[in-house]
Amino acid sequence: MDSEDMILNDRNKAGLELKIGLEIHCQLTFLHTKLFCGCLSNYRNSSPNDNTCPICLGLPGTLPLLNKRAVEFASMICLAFNCKIPEKISFYRKNYFYPDLPKNYQTTQYNSYELSSIGYEGSIEFVGDSKSKTNDSKNSEERTKIRITRVQLEEDPGKITYEEDKSAANNYSLIDYNRAGVSLVEIVTEPDFSSPIAVRIFLNEIVNLFEYLGVTDPSLEGSVRCDVNVSVGGGKKVEIKNISSFKEVEKSIYYEITRQKTLIMHNIDVKPETRHWDEKRKVTVAARSKEEEEEYRYFPEPDIPRIILGSKFVSRVRTSMPELPIERMKRYIEVYKITEHTAKILVNDKRISDFFEESLGYHKSPIEISNWIVNELLTKINEKDRQGLTDHNTKGLDILTVSPKQVAEMAELVEIKSLNRTTAREIFDKSIETGTSPLKLIETLEIENISDEKSIVKVIHEILSSQPQLIEQSKNNPNTINYILGLIMKETKGRVNPQIALRLIKESLEDI
Amino acid sequence: MILKRLYELPAFVVSRKIKEQEVTAEEYISIIIERIKNVDFRINSFISHNFENAITKSRAIDKKIKEGTNTGLLAGIPVGIKDNISVQGLKNTCASRMLAEYTSPYNATVVSKIEEQDGIVIGKLNMDEFGMGTTSEYSAFGPVRNPWNPEYVAGGSSGGSAAAVASLQIPLSLGSDTGGSIRCPSSFCSVIGIKPTYGSVSRNGLISYSNSLEQIGPLARTIYDLVPLLNSISGFDPKDNTTINKKSEYQTNNVDNILKKRYKIGVLEELIDNSESEVAKNNRKKVKELENYGCEIEDTRISLSHYALASYYVIATAEASSNLSRYDNLRYGYEGSPEGYEWTSYFAESRSRFGDEVKLRILLGSYVLSAGYFGKYYAKAQKVRSKIKKEFDNLFNKYDILLLPTMPALPPKIGEKSSQPIEHYNLDVYTILANLAGIPAISIPGGLSEKGFPIGVQILADGFNEQKLIDAAVLLENVEGFETWIPKI
């Protein structure tokens, strides 16, 4: 990370303003069918070119049949990004030749000639740069606002597999159209990011948002993709495409900043162009000139009528929308009286937040449960995360085999049986390790102790024989019994039931 | 009537005979096949045949009738299908070398509907490549010849659809009309052809040339045959989002009932005047015939026809350039493998198989859509288009129907106009109006020129008012039966 900090610091010294914008592509994986045909949206389990039909193969004479649910899903994304939704939307053809595009044009939306896209003029705020080392902790709570230019609905192309990574060395390439026509939502931001770290935080934030909306499963490979454009010092915009994962997004930006800065230092103009991210070599490579790609010959898609959403559409979508992280956080704070800090951590990952809510179903003690999740469970996950055991684009709740019920029982144990922390943690560890319920574990523990009264008596006798004065004292001072109990606890590391021990102490003293 | 000459009869008459078991569907289909074999080598109206399947189908219909099962509107009637309309299992070439080996895996909605009505697909008909032409000369399978004089063009782009019907090979066919492609050959061959209202017939399975302009429509020798086919194919289709749910059942009313409707007819006199003298003379005669029925007639004009041609060709070529992008011979097309090619050169080489006129239109369309020109061409063309539509709206507030020539000229000789695009495009000036406005239009046989070439008269009505066009056709057909105008083959 040190070299990356240097790049940024250099940038600041040189006074070069950094502008980064994003184009995020998100597959609506929770749809059943593709955007324009009845083929499955889930193309990932089919053998090559099986999940296709005349429509998504673009066979002559076929017409696109727009999926109503896709429009609804896309508008949910728009609302989550605080976008305006027009009363009517339309589709355009973006014409370019490429073998992965069955019709050699992509049906998409386009706002140059009219307001066509499903969403426009949105914005999203998040707490930025929390991990930036250069900022002090107060600054880290500063909110960053990113403007959203537009949100549009379009079709995904097919997929090309090359024989070799270097295209020149290819004898063949294979095309699979299973993905062709899958619904894709493109979110375009203004160039409002001023650091690669902000980009990373934003991407994590929106992936979480997608999960809350229930429109896409970000853990599926290729379901959320991102193109980046970078300009340094008010210079020309360079677009980086072909970035496979979010970790690579950050790296590609750092590379591009360095590349452009170097050019500027040598008084070489930065060309407006599209560059591809070469993941193996960790460099960006020139792809094609902007002029070339601007010849998309957009025009209105004649086979799809203008779709009237109507004035009640937005309110209808809004009421049918699942709870968003920000709303959930508010509820945790107001209803459950959880601290803002803890609430924020919970809602930051939908699966953790869902886990929390499910735990509440077993034992309604929000504060205790939230503490267990945030202080115990997440610490364990973070440890694993640091060991690099989790997938890209996702967080690692899956790697721990722990159920909401287990956590709820831990909270219950602590509250009802007033277990001490050390014992509780031991039980929790054992529970995670074996998958056994904590309540069962403590029961077993208790049964062991009860059935083993003889050994408790043995401990008592040992204490009394080494400190015989206690027998006399007990006759005058009732507190002596508690003192003896303390000694027993110390001896057994707290593993005896205090009630039973007290009874046994009394019995032993009487017997003497 | 001798059984062998059954092909001369109107389809509705034969269908009744089949239903009454006077003749069998199989006998009729066999006679039709015989007729096609005897005649078409001189006309070149078919690209491919579907004879075996047709006979199988006819037997099934005979069986249904024998068993007393109800049969549809087109029971036992052979229908020819323009080769840009998909029929499952048949070659679908669009008269292009680009699709020489392409077989459609599915049926166009109109084909399914014809089969639901017990109609029989008899073969695929010749046309201008991808529908781009006004003469049916631009076919990879050679030009369609006019049954009235094989030296002359049959009109286009649905030349095969009109010529096969005119030459008594088949009683009914389907064409497609982007800028007159049904009406032009109907006029040149003396058959009746209708371009329905945009959105009233499904385009699913029609290989797109210009999606926002074109419709599938029927061609026949008499309005009494045309109506059942139109009724069979029209209506809302969930597979075409541009169809409109407004189904109406069209009737062939009797003359008295039609006259009771007291149609007011606007005559586009200026356009008649601008036509070749024989066309003008003939159309005026048609006006006179309607006047003789007691119809109210008034001269009127459409002022924007001047811009119509540019508007039409900008929109048509723009849409075409995009529609035809998919033909890269990667997924289907003709025999040929991309092995050893880099994809861009493979695409370019594959696409060199398009004919010259198609290439020209692709280039034009690519140009008008390219960066910076959208406003100058496409957006402007759309503005003209909506202005023309408004002008028609106003006219139809005043008139039930409008009358004008289908074509401004008589059929040209084959080869005569091939190298002059504008001269060619000018033939479309009267037909494109209906496509731009999305309104229905019909070409009705008007008679013959002195040298024996057919002349058509065109009637327009407001959207979804096909019934008025049908009524007008009934009136004109009842003055002189069209069956007198049959070419000698």
Place this chain on the structure above:
Amino acid sequence: MAKGIDIKKLCELAKLEIPEQNMTEISRKVEEVLLMFDKLDDFTTGDSKASSIDDLKLEMALENLRDDKSRLDLNSSDGPWNIFNA
């Protein structure tokens, strides 16, 4: 406007291969037709209100779009992609 069109660039854009010997003729035809298209320059709408670029475009209510249902029917004559005639 119709003069000086880079026909080669246009061919590249449209992925068309045109033999060298046909270039002159196709250029002539393109220019001839574009000259006719330029007639549109004379057209003025009168009302300059910024109307939609495509007034005649059909409209459709969202409710009438197809549902997100995959009704695969392998035996349908229209093939497995038929999502309506289940």
